Amino acid sequence: MKPRPNHKPKVIIIGCGFGGLEAVKALSRAAVDITLIDRTNHHLFQPLLYQVATAGLSAPAISAPIRHILRREIKRGNLTVLQAEVTAIDAADKSVVLDDGERLDYDHLIVAAGATHSYFGHDEWATHAPGLKTLADAFDIRARVIGAFEHAERCANPDERAAWMSFVVVGAGPTGVEMAGTLAEIAQHTLAQQFRRIDSKLARVVLLEGSDRVLGTFVPALSQRAREQLKRLKVDVRTGCKVTTIDETGVTYDGHEGDVQFSNHLPTRTVVWAAGVAGSPLGRSLAATAHAELDRAGRVVVQPDLSLLDHPEVYVIGDLAAARSYGPDLPKADPKPVPGVSPAAKQMGRLAAANILRRLKHEPTEAFRYRDYGSLATIGRRAAVVDLAVPVFGALRFSGFFAWLFWLFAHIWFLIGFRNRLVVLIDWAWAYMTFERHARVVAEAPHRPGPPLTPPLQDAPDTQPLA
Amino acid sequence: MKPRPNHKPKVIIIGCGFGGLEAVKALSRAAVDITLIDRTNHHLFQPLLYQVATAGLSAPAISAPIRHILRREIKRGNLTVLQAEVTAIDAADKSVVLDDGERLDYDHLIVAAGATHSYFGHDEWATHAPGLKTLADAFDIRARVIGAFEHAERCANPDERAAWMSFVVVGAGPTGVEMAGTLAEIAQHTLAQQFRRIDSKLARVVLLEGSDRVLGTFVPALSQRAREQLKRLKVDVRTGCKVTTIDETGVTYDGHEGDVQFSNHLPTRTVVWAAGVAGSPLGRSLAATAHAELDRAGRVVVQPDLSLLDHPEVYVIGDLAAARSYGPDLPKADPKPVPGVSPAAKQMGRLAAANILRRLKHEPTEAFRYRDYGSLATIGRRAAVVDLAVPVFGALRFSGFFAWLFWLFAHIWFLIGFRNRLVVLIDWAWAYMTFERHARVVAEAPHRPGPPLTPPLQDAPDTQPLA
Known part of the structure; x- marks a missing residue:
């Protein structure tokens, strides 16, 4: 069946982290209809998140509303942004299910749902x-x-x-x-x-x-x-x-x-x-409906072109993907898996978008090649x-x-x-x-884990301000 | 009984809003031992709070840690800052009770606990x-x-x-x-x-x-x-x-x-x-133990010098005080009550501190005279x-x-x-x-009607998750 002139292929992208955002940008000028779904309203610059936790930066300094970042793409008319939680992926039906029961069909899917903490089987530690x-x-x-x-x-x-x-x-x-x-x-x-x-x-x-x-x-x-x-x-x-x-x-x-x-x-x-880090629960959804293989950390094992073996229309990128890097001499891959860092996620986002466009033109897809520019870590001031x-x-x-x-x-x-x-x-x-950390401001009542505080002794000499 | 040379009079200040902060500063060089109690860790510039609610400013832009603002006073050695909720004032016993049961004695007390919302008897609207x-x-x-x-x-x-x-x-x-x-x-x-x-x-x-x-x-x-x-x-x-x-x-x-x-x-x-606005519940505590009179909005009716009739060692200032302004020709007061605005709170904080010092020197206290510099209100851009x-x-x-x-x-x-x-x-x-509002970032899951997001009682501490 020839595509109707008004029917653009539907691409759904789950997650607006580094990988998802790059994929949207790479697809936004193509003749596709994109739906980006994220459960928050913002893109987060995760490498500086510890600065928010330690009161050095405020939240808006390292995050930005998705609708603001992608306002030009939305205006262009082929991008819909939804703030929703994807509860399941039905690869056999080519659809995703949202938290309110809504079901959205896709022709191509990019799963960039990221990772969560893993307590190695001790979720009670959380x-x-x-x-x-x-x-x-x-x-x-x-x-x-x-x-x-x-x-x-x-x-x-x-x-x-x-x-x-x-x-x-x-x-x-x-x-x-x-x-x-x-x-x-x-x-x-x-x-x-x-x-x-x-x-x-x-x-x-x-x-x-x-x-x-x-x-x-x-x-x-x-x-x-x-x-x-x-x-x-x-x-x-x-x-x-x-x-x-x-x-x-x-x-x-x-x-x-x-x-x-x-x-x-x-x-x-x-x-x-x-x-510990574990792949998003959506990995299990792909294992159930798309026969995807998961590694020990719950990440989805992908093909060299980042798609799934039985479902070449489904791509998994970023921290949720167990990917390897391939030189021009396929099928020999790097022995080391691609690390879960933002440059890798961005590169995967661009490749998944490009491979979707290649498939639309009936061209062969390309394998992922990770360009490692190095690593940085800071320790303090x-x-x-x-x-x-x-x-x-x-x-x-x-x-x-x-x-x-x-x-x-x-x-x-x-x-x-x-x-x-x-x-x-x-x-x-x-x-x-x-030396001041300006965001040292807590809006909630103070946190009190575990046993209640024992009432302080009235006359304990070391607690009296000044006698 | 002559005061012992090592015994400095104890001043407790409840609340670090505009009034409490001014009182601490005015007392910090005097020979008194100050304890400042606030249930949060920050001083808040409330006139711009609506900008945080409407995502124009981040929280740290309009608030600062109390310990940072008062770091010089703390270093000087006569100020203790406690993050705690005062659950009751026992004016007869000259002490305040904290949330963990601790009881702190005072010689002089400044209550600057502010106001909360009033739903005119319809707390279910909260x-x-x-x-x-x-x-x-x-x-x-x-x-x-x-x-x-x-x-x-x-x-x-x-x-x-x-x-x-x-x-x-x-x-x-x-x-x-x-x-x-x-x-x-x-x-x-x-x-x-x-x-x-x-x-x-x-x-x-x-x-x-x-x-x-x-x-x-x-x-x-x-x-x-x-x-x-x-x-x-x-x-x-x-x-x-x-x-x-x-x-x-x-x-x-x-x-x-x-x-x-x-x-x-x-x-x-x-x-x-x-x-609607209502005085802090601590007003009721003063009514019970210090025979303080409350007005219809639950504010404490104060003497011209901001103290209580039966308890000249207790001062009430800021939004919790039902105060009037007096010219030099006491006892004729302004017919209008002092409005609940930050300049009034600051002026009251300075006067309460000065009156405590006057009483320590056995001098007569002075009456409050509100200097009104005018009013401002903004409507939008x-x-x-x-x-x-x-x-x-x-x-x-x-x-x-x-x-x-x-x-x-x-x-x-x-x-x-x-x-x-x-x-x-x-x-x-x-x-x-x-036209962008940079703080348009929400950390929690999206708001859904049904189960309440806010504690329905006005008196409840701020326990909802931070957005």
């Missing part, structure tokens, strides 16, 4: 150890961190006070290292001398890591530098530690000193989870590690203050919108000069 | 018509407004869609006028052409007012100007309307056309309450009314673009902190040029 994926997560962690110091100031029991002043970050990838470094900075500088009954400098920040080094995806020399920089910030880094329990009393883990195994309990009220892949030259690795400056400008450069860049630059310059 | 007093309120309203347009875009039923695209503001004081004007601006400009299925310009903004004119505290000529400016922004202003019901279907009110009475129902899913009391010259009244500029700079001038002023100026310049 209450005590929030992860960091959404703005709501960041506000939750901000409220817990700021509330912990406030509780400590009001607390008469020394054990309880010590628990409020202990912070544990689980997982020493880039997010965990950034969180731990910034938490230490807050305790050492931002809050210094702002309390009467406690000394914020005595707060303890512990970074737990299961493997034997921090920033495991970097070369060992940079891991070592990062560890030294964390130590300088007074972060207590403990590698080779496997968390066994997280509850309202704190974190228990198994570790070893040489050959001696031991189990340790860290009493704390504030835990940040930066360890003035410290970072940089590992760049420079064409011809090879690897360029450095750490310290210049790495931090490089990290700063690279991140601000990729922020969406001129206003955001300007405001973030001002915020950083301000924070750099004053 | 679920459907949130008021605007806290950052949590502002995030709630922001989520509802942005979510309403998103729901309308997804909605197939024309009646339901029309209800999502109708916005009702109850109360045409400064907050109601600002909210209605800005909502209209969002529909007419910010969101224009950013949807496919709906036309945001067809959204309807209704401003309901019980009396016969908007901005009732201004002179009639300025009320008339404000009404014209609202009309130009396509706000449907209806005066002489008494709300009888607010529920999930909309707002019902009684009105009249000439002598003909009628009842009307406005179908809407989004109502903002800007009508480029429109405002200004009524200044200029010494010698008399009243200076103007409206329109220059009034808006005056309003803008006056508000930015009084914002706390250089960074905030700079960021707010940039945000406004940006919004002015682009």
Whole structure:
């Protein structure tokens, strides 16, 4: 059947992260009818989300309304944006189901639904150890961190006070290292001398890591530098530690000193989870209706062109895709999987869009080739590690203050919108000069996990302001 | 008994709004031991709160951590800041009780606990018509407004869609006028052409007012100007309307056309309450233990020096005080009560602090004299009314673009902190040029009618999730 002149192929894109947004932009001038579905109203610059969690930036500085970013594409007339949750994908029926029961048909589908936290089968830990994926997560962690110091100031029991002043970050990838470094900075500088009954400098920040080094995806020399920089910030880094329990009393883990195994309990009220990542539940929907294969982390194993084996009209990109990079000499793939980073998601978004257009023209699709420009991670004020892949030259690795400056400008450069860049630059310059974190503002009532506070003793001498 | 040399008089200040903050500053160099208690961790610049609710500003732009504002005073050693909710004042025992049961003694007390919404005996309306007093309120309203347009875009039923695209503001004081004007601006400009299925310009903004004119505290000529400016922004202003019901279907009110009475129902899913104000529940605590007299709005009737008749060591200031202004010729007071505005609260905070110091020196206290510098109200982009009391010259009244500029700079001038002023100026310049409202970002799931989003009781602490 020849296509009717008025019937444009329908493309549905699920998720407006880095991958989904690039796919929309790449398709927006083509003769297709695009529907973009996201469960929030904004695109989020996730690499700086830890700054919202640690009160260095406000939410609007690192996020922008989807309708604003794509206002020109919407005006052009072939893009519909819906704020909705996709509850299921029916690949056999070529449709997706929304939270209100609405069913939308597609001719081509791009699933860019991203990843969520994984607690390795211990979902009960989530209450005590929030992860960091959404703005709501960041506000939750901000409220817990700021509330912990406030509780400590009001607390008469020394054990309880010590628990409020202990912070544990689980997982020493880039997010965990950034969180731990910034938490230490807050305790050492931002809050210094702002309390009467406690000394914020005595707060303890512990970074737990299961493997034997921090920033495991970097070369060992940079891991070592990062560890030294964390130590300088007074972060207590403990590698080779496997968390066994997280509850309202704190974190228990198994570790070893040489050959001696031991189990340790860290009493704390504030835990940040930066360890496990799992593909969006929509992966299971694809496994059920499109026979997609999932890897151990719940990510969808894709073909070289990012589509599914039995459903070449369905593409999976970004953090939800278990993809490999292919050189021009298909079928030999890189042995390493493509990492879950924003440049990879953007590149996949562009390729999935291009492959849809190729199929519409009955041309063969192309395989994904990941261009790795390097990795950056920051540790706190003035410290970072940089590992760049420079064409011809090879690897360029450095750490310290210049790495931090490089990290700063690279991140601000990729922020969406001129206003955001300007405001973030001002915020950083301000924070750099004053040590203040301007977004230290919590709208909710203070967070209170676990057991209720015991009423402070009336006459405890160390809690009386001044006698 | 002579005071012991090491025993400084204890002053407790409840609330860190405009009044409480001024009182702390005025006392911080005196030989007193101050404890400041607030249930949030921040001071809020309430006159710009409607900008957070309408996504023009981020929360940190109009708020600052109390510990940061008062860091020098804390360092000086006679100020303790506690984030806590005061649940009761025991004036007979000269102590206050905190949420965890802790009891703090005082020699002098300043109650600056402010006001909350009043639904005139209809607390059940709170679920459907949130008021605007806290950052949590502002995030709630922001989520509802942005979510309403998103729901309308997804909605197939024309009646339901029309209800999502109708916005009702109850109360045409400064907050109601600002909210209605800005909502209209969002529909007419910010969101224009950013949807496919709906036309945001067809959204309807209704401003309901019980009396016969908007901005009732201004002179009639300025009320008339404000009404014209609202009309130009396509706000449907209806005066002489008494709300009888607010529920999930909309707002019902009684009105009249000439002598003909009628009842009307406005179908809407989004109502903002800007009508009634009631004193903090701590007023009732003072009535019970200090024989304080409350007025109809639950405010505490104070003596000319802002203290209580039976308890000269207890001062009530700001929105919680029913105060009058006295000239030098006591006891003749101004016939009009002091309005609930920030300059009045600041002046009361300074006087209460000074009167405490006078009493410590066994000097007579002074009566409150309100210095009224005038009133400002803005209506939307480029429109405002200004009524200044200029010494010698008399009243200076103007409206329109220059009034808006005056309003803008006056508000930015009084914002706390250089960074905030700079960021707010940039945000406004940006919004002015682009019509974009950069904080149009909602962290939670979209608002859905049915289960309440806000705690239905006015007295409940802010516990809803942060938007």
